[in-house]
Amino acid sequence: MRLLGSIVLLLVVGSALAYKTYSGYQVLKTAPLTPNVMPYINKMSRIYDFWGTPVVGRPATVMVSPEEASVVNAAFNRLRISHEIMIEDLAPIVEKDFAEQERLMRAIPRQPRVAVYDRYMTYDEINAHVHETIAANPSVASLVDLGLSTEGRELHGIKLSNGAAGQPTVWFDCAIHAREWIAPPVCLRIIDEVLADPALRDLADWYVLPVANPDGYSFSTTDSRFWRKTRRPNPGSTCVGTDPNRNFDFLWDSAGAYCDETFPGSSAFSEPECAGIGNFIAANADSLVLYVALHSYGSLILYPFGHTIEPVPNADDLFAAGQKSADVIASVSGTVYSVENSAAGLYFTFGASDDYAYGIGAAGYAYTYELPGGGLAGFNPPPSRIQGVVDETWPGLKTLVEYTIANPTFPILPTKK
CATH class of the missing domain: 3.40.630.10 (Zn peptidases)
Incomplete structure (x- = not known):
């Protein structure tokens, strides 16, 4: 049983190591969007990873890599879109979610x-x-x-x-x-x-x-x-x-x-x-x-x-x-x-x-x-x-x-x- 447990743990650890960590990735959150900025948000959304659906009157969120952060921040500043860092580093969130999913898959096996x-x-x-x-x-x-x-x-x-x-x-x-x-x-x-x-x-x-x-x-x-x-x-x-x-x-x-x-x-x-x-x-x-x-x-x-x-x-x-x-x-x-x-x-x-x-x-x-x-x-x-x-x-x-x-x-x- 101890050997089997070790094998399972190695498989889980190996899977986790293969998983993209998103280290240094941030999520930026804007102020509620106004109609005049939507054409620019539309163009940006083709390139950058906006989460959810940007809607007039609601904040938008966008995930940026460490390389993209300065570019997107500069674009928001030029457009006078107020924004803040909602998530400083996605890595701990991804690690926690992945570990929870692995734990639940072992604890709750699927029944036919x-x-x-x-x-x-x-x-x-x-x-x-x-x-x-x-x-x-x-x-x-x-x-x-x-x-x-x-x-x-x-x-x-x-x-x-x-x-x-x-x-x-x-x-x-x-x-x-x-x-x-x-x-x-x-x-x-x-x-x-x-x-x-x-x-x-x-x-x-x-x-x-x-x-x-x-x-x-x-x-x-x-x-x-x-x-x-x-x-x-x-x-x-x-x-x-x-x-x-x-x-x-x-x-x-x-x-x-x-x-x-x-x-x-x-x-x-x-x-x-x-x-x-x-x-x-x-x-x-x-x-x-x-x-x-x-x-x-x-x-x-x-x-x-x-x-x-x-x-x-x-x-x-x-x-x-x-x-x-x-x-x-x-x-x-x-x-x-x-x-x-x-x-x-x-x-x-x-x-x-x-x-x-x-x-x-x-x-x-x-x-x-x-x-x-x-x-x-x-x-x-x-x-x-x-x-x-x-x-x-x-x-x-x-x-x-x-x-x-x-x-x-x-x-x-x-x-x-």
Whole structure:
């Protein structure tokens, strides 16, 4: 037993030593942003790692390496954006979070067909859970195979259905940005709830993809906690990966360098993960009523479009449904979500998944949910927070589905860029 314990300890220590420490990295926090600085924040966000979604009237946070700190500080000073150091050194936070995750994985082993909400599950655990759930419930659950990631991981989701023809379709994906660990537990809760309630399956066919960026998610759990992008190599560059939420084939914008945090890829749908989701959306456009991408953090419910402040023709429907969901979440826990058009008061985006689902004429309702932040670094809610986020979010999502099914609306195709 002593030998086994020593081997486990060596494995944990070896894993910790391989993990990026983020030594000397800082997190800067600005004063609440004003409308006049948003164009500059938009440009900066392409290069530097802004956390959460910069919003007018709210502070922004940005992670900077020791080499970037002076440049970003100087830029804020030129723009007269008041700011402070929120986190002096990320290394102790990363070390603590990593050690806690290792401890909980040993203390709380995964059980077959049981989602874990007391710690963060790995990609392999989540993928195994999806397959076990399908095998145990063949009459209502089936595999959604969207292909393989760049590194060969399965992009597998689950369909939950009563089997009736002509059902409306609703879609949820989680963790397309790798470090947003709080999202997959919400997707797993959706699966649990729909499996348990035949009335929900009578309402719609539910499609759930718990990990939309398996390579990046895996990398963030083993190597680099705040990794955001995919893991596709970029030719001639040491900077790896593409921002998958800039890679969808709707108003895709080629601007950006390999090392940018929002690098959109070499072409639209260059990332197999995005192409797989995009193919599903296009193939199910006739039945798709609702598309939801679950992100973190910010307590925001965002709807199309990200490239213009002009409201879409059915913006009132999109806002009303989002507000219904936000009201229910607030009634559960007091967490207040703001329902916003993606571009109005935020920075502009191109090639986002919800804009694609709406913009190609598929989902009349399309949203990005920015789940609440937590922990000192925002993206690292402690495991003890998982259950609370899941418990408050599910009723809001259930309400969203019920409302959108009962109040159909249709996307109005925009003028091409």
